[in-house]
Amino acid sequence: MFIIEKVCLTMKMTVNRYLIFILVVVFSSGCVANVTNSVRSDHSSLSNPSGSDSGSSRLGPEYGQSPQWPSNIGNGLSGLFDYANEENIEESTNDTLVDNYTGIGSEAANSDVNNDHPDKEQNFLDTALEFYETSQEFWKEDNPDKAMAALDQAYANMLKANPDDTPELVQQVDDLRFMISKRVLEIYASRYTAVKGNHKAIPLVMNRYVENEIKLFQGPERKFFIDSYRRSGRYRGKIVKMLKEAGMPEELSWLPLIESGFKIRALSRARALGLWQFIPSTGYKFGLSRNAWIDERLDPPKSTKAAIAYLKELHNIFGDWSTVLASYNCGEGTVLRVIRHQKVNYLDNFWDLFQRLPFETARYVPKFLAVLQILKDPVKYGFNLDDPYPPVPYEVATIDRQVHLKKVAAKLDISVKELADLNPELRYSATPPDPYTLKVPVGKASLLLATINDIPKWTPPQRAYAFHRVRSGETLSLIALKYRSSVRTIMRANRLRSRHFIKIGRKLKIPLRRTRVRTHRASKGRLRADGTYRVKRGDSLWRIAYRFKTSAAKIKRLNKMKSTFLYVGQILKIRNL
Incomplete structure (x- = not known):
């Protein structure tokens, strides 16, 4: 059990519940095999009737030992998909497994060991098998969503059974785990392959949540929708092309409509910026540079490339686009935590976790689906959309x-x-x-x-701010007075929410006044013969540095100053002679 718990803790934040479940089965198979082999040695009724090795299961020699999984299984989802695509998962294999399971169930019902175990445990397992068989029927009918829903129920009923030390039930649970995990892997492999070539992969769900968002677009948010739609023409053509090249659904090209309204310089309260609303850390993770001169979150082609990489990573984690969109909005960590606290029968239905998401995210997916519904038939929803603005050639x-x-x-x-x-x-x-x-x-x-x-070369102006580290007993008012600034200016420069609380040791950026330090002009003092200057009324360190073609930092260093505070009559060393 220690191995199982360790695997669960390791995988929770990197893969979805499907893969956690599959990997636990894979890596714990050896532990379960040891338990069942020990039980078989004490109960001859579970020995292999064909007289093969005692370590073999009644399911056949291929299930009697730990499966040989691919070496690249450590690569996460892609490794599992490679395995699923390389292996031939035959229906006959699962049919044999079901037949053998039924045989074990019958033997368990007649076994003396099972007499003191409640019948309800066997009923749970029988119900789980029925749901598993139902999922097979849906799978044959090419309905993977219903097949997965049936597997949800099979898994939930299997977990309700408490086999304790009853060997027959232990074996049944072991076999059911393997059967369900194999089917989940098969369905996931087919979904992953389909998405790579299918540009209509996002289902147009219609429910009351989507209908509410449509009504908002028809009412108070109508102008936003129309204006955003018109702006989309400038960028969407390039976005669609890049999505197709990446094998992603082209419907994702409408994501900037709800992210930013297709406004290049859109800035959110969370400091997310640009068409795709990247925060600095996520932008950096996906290759967007940000320095003193440029911020590539504002570059449409580069930010689109980063958004595609992020969406692709999220799809490799969650497997369905609705959950991917929710994760794009609030982060994969938030969604994984919600999934972890779901009931055990949650596997792959976004609407199961919908109401547990943050309010903004809970609206996000229905809002996106509402956009798709309206654009599919604008007239039906009362929109007479003008042509979008054309892209600007360059x-x-x-x-x-x-x-x-x-x-x-x-x-x-x-x-x-x-x-x-x-x-x-x-x-x-x-x-x-x-x-x-x-x-x-x-x-x-x-x-x-x-x-x-x-064209004349441009030289950036000298930095017009100083830094101050907060000391014990200081307040924003005292700091503002010291630097001849204002509390509001300092709060705005450092994004402070409260003027009454500042943390000791924090480094504050203090904007300095450039021209109008006071209502009167500073006198035009001259540099003395010894390279010093006497501070006049209205002077600031920045103005003095500018006047004598040096820098404020250099003057501070020459005079061993700890701050930029000056007083009238102060003698400053400007140059070493």
């Missing part, structure tokens, strides 16, 4: 010079807004110091490359 030019977009736009005779809209990932309307591929309107790339040396 070409690229790689430049190795840091320039401001305002200067580039003037050279190309276009508006700054047009250039900025083509390059939303640029954080400060300027290119990075490293070589950068800039998007420009069609026909302008050659002109830019020919005139790039005529």
Whole structure:
């Protein structure tokens, strides 16, 4: 049992309940075999009638020993799928297993050992077998959803049985586990293969939750839906192409409609950004760069590539698109925790866990399905949709010079807004110091490359903020007074929610005033012969550094200053002579 518990704990956060169940069966088969072999040695009624090895099961020699699973089973879902596709899972094998199971059940009913065991335990196992056989019928009818639902019930009834040390029941439970896990693996393998080539894989479910979301789109959210639909034309064509190349359902191209309304610069309260609403950590995980100059969460092609990789990973974990969409919204960890606290008969039905999800996520999947329903037949739901905006064509030019977009736009005779809209990932309307591929309107790339040396190189301004580490007894008011700032400015710069609580040791970013430190102008002091300067009324460290073409950090270092606080008459060393 220690091995089983260890496997469960290891796999809970990486695979779904199906795979946890299958892997527990796989790795615990040796333990169960030891138990059943020990029991058989004491009960000759369970020995192999054909006279084969005593370690063999009544199910035949292939089930009497631990199965030989593939070496790549450690690769998770993909390894199991490879195994399922390589092995020939024959119906006759399962039929033989069922026949032998029935034989064991009959023998158990007549066994002396079973007389003191409640009949209800055997009834649970018989019911589980009936559900298993029903799942086989659904599977033959090419109805995997109903087949999986029947396996749900088979598994639930099997768990209700408490075999204790009754050898016949122990054997039946062991065989049922193997039968169910094999069928689950087969269904999952078929689903995985189908998704790779099927672009209509998201079922259009209609229930009261979806109907409620449709009514919201018809009412208070109507304008949002129409505006988002029109904006979709700028990006959706490229998204659909990338989804098809990845073998993913093209319906996922409508996900940005509910994520961001197809707004490039959409920013959520959770600091998720862009069409696909990536938070920084998830964006970094899937290859989106974010530094002082660029944030690729705002780049439509790159963020779409990252979103496809994320959705594909989630589908490998959960196996059905409804649960994948919920996980995309609130994170796979949240969904896995909800699944872990479900009743034992939950396997693969999203609507089983629907009401346990966070409120926003519980609306997320029905809202997406409502979008698909409306777009399938807009007139039916009262929408007369205008044509979407066309995509904006562009070409690229790689430049190795840091320039401001305002200067580039003037050279190309276009508006700054047009250039900025083509390059939303640029954080400060300027290119990075490293070589950068800039998007420009069609026909302008050659002109830019020919005139790039005529555009003045842009030098970023000196940093206009300082850092302060909170000490015991300090308040935001005292810190703001010290740096000639305001409490509200400091709170906004550090995303603080309360002005009354700050943690000792926290490093605060303090924005510094640039030009209007006070209502009067600072005097134009001169540098002394010894390289020092006397602080005048209205001076700030940043202004002094700017005036003498140095940096605030260098002045602080020369004067061994712990903060940027100045007082009138203070002598500052500006340069070493």
